[in-house]
Amino acid sequence: MNSFGKRLLAPLLCQLPCIQHVYGAQHPPFDPLLHGTLLKSTAKMPTTPVKAKRVSTFQEFESNTSDAWDAGEDDDELLAMAAESLNSEVVMETANRVLRNHSQRQGRPTLQEGPGLQQKPRPEAEPPSPPSGDLRLVKSVSESHTSCPAESASDAAPLQRSQSLPHAATVTLGGTSDPGTLSSSALSEREASRLDKFKQLLAGPNTDLEELRKLSWSGIPKPVRPMTWKLLSGYLPANVDRRPATLQRKQKEYFAFIEHYYDSRNDEVHQDTYRQIHIDIPRMSPEALILQPKVTEIFERILFIWAIRHPASGYVQGINDLVTPFFVVFICEYIEAEEVDTVDVSGVPAEVLRNIEADTYWCMSKLLDGIQDNYTFAQPGIQMKVKMLEELVSRIDEQVHRHLDQHEVRYLQFAFRWMNNLLMREVPLRCTIRLWDTYQSEPEGFSHFHLYVCAAFLVRWRKEILEEKDFQELLLFLQNLPTAHWDDEDISLLLAEAYRLKFAFADAPNHYKK
Secondary structure (H helix, E strand, C coil): CCHHHHHHHHHHHHHCCCCCCCCCCCCCCCCHHHCHHHECCCCCCCCCCCCHHHHHHHHHHHHCCCCCCCCCHHHHHHHHHHHHHECHHHHHHHHHHHHHHHHHCCCCCCCCCHHHHHCCCCCCCCCCCCCCCCCCHHHHHHHHHHHCHHHHHHHHHHHHHHHCCCHHHHCCCCCCCCHHHHHHHHHHHHHHHHHHHHHHHHHCCECCHHHHHHHHCCCCCHHHHHHHHHHHCCCCCCEHHHHHHHHHHHHHHHHHHHHHHHHHHHCCCCHHHHHHHHHHHHHCCCHHHHCCHHHHHHHHHHHHHHHHHCCCCCCCCCHHHHHHHHHHHHHCCCCCCCCHHHCCCCCCCHHHHHHHHHHHHHHHHHHHHHCHHHCCCCCHHHHHHHHHHHHHHHHHCHHHHHHHHHCCCCHHHHHHHHHHCCCCCCCCHHHHHHHHHHHCCCCCHHHHHHHHHHHHHHHCCHHHHHHCCCHHHHHHHHHCCCCCCCCHHHHHHHHHHHHHHHHHHCCCHHHHCC
């Protein structure tokens, strides 16, 4: 805007003490020479002459500007002419309408009316609304509140919350948002936005697995979890075109193993393995799922085939638990279940169950390939990790470590199961699935990051541990931790603490030792 226009604006600003410049607005400030609608040739209102106080205010405004203005006699004449031709009634009416719109936003936390402060004053009944998708206006609205302290106190909080929400939640298309439902609405918007990111990533011709891991670390939405797990486990290729052929080939290969090996389960050389599997499966949880005959048969086949094809370890108790999360995640793609513990497979077609069985076998095999030393003779992998856990806890919480030692509680007595079953016996199945979202996103999640999760899990109960003063009570507590009501939020906090520990200790192995 030229200097002449600025001087013409000065008297108007003096009449509107509560409205100041809105930097970054959509339109330039009002220029009376460019807007003929506010200039009337007839029925002029008597104009108030410029008082000394006004001149002083303008001179003060002039001295604070960066422009070098020369206040000569010609300029004063032009300024007086503009003041005489300016209809004060129209200007004040427009200003009052803006103020009313501004104050009404106290009861309406949406940003729909905010840009009205930035429009050029016009004599129409309502100022035109800007496009709802222009989020550049948010900053201007929030900055404009600094000129009116009485209104800014009530408006600042809704605006601050709105700016942190997704685009669809901050700008509404007509109507107003209910402040009571804003948080739940925002949550659903975030979930929908996150799901869209997963879908876009999975739909690409070649899925960026590194980006998929980053997205999956904080949890995977249920609709895309089956495909995401198959990709992160290495079962399916990143290339979309190759996935159908890979699925068909691997499923065919698995059932070739069934045809070739499963009949040998009653042979003398394999009957002990099969008998132990047959005994262990009914002991698994959740019972509502495991005790369904179809599920029992599927688990028996998966575990027996894996044991036959991995003679170095064979079947070891604990491996059976690792089948459940994969099976439940994959079958939930075909059925609607409120709780994963109550999945009913009776209505699932036989062909679908066959495919799920094969997918579960291959994904479990990929997991076990990274932790197979946990299940070889004498289970050296678990022995080593329990020892590392003990050394780590002694560094991060010496008081808890000393308390366990004083009461002769050995880490192997409670942490062996944590390592052998990957905490599946310690937390509900829904929490295990959320935990595995992150494990599959972490490099060596099941073999390495799990150590830090166990350390964070133990220290999580430090208050209860320190209150127990008896060996039996301590051990009983550690083997039956109260996690029945845990949910995703509890797991997220646990994972955050585990990540902090990993950041501090993973690349500094000497920190394990005193």
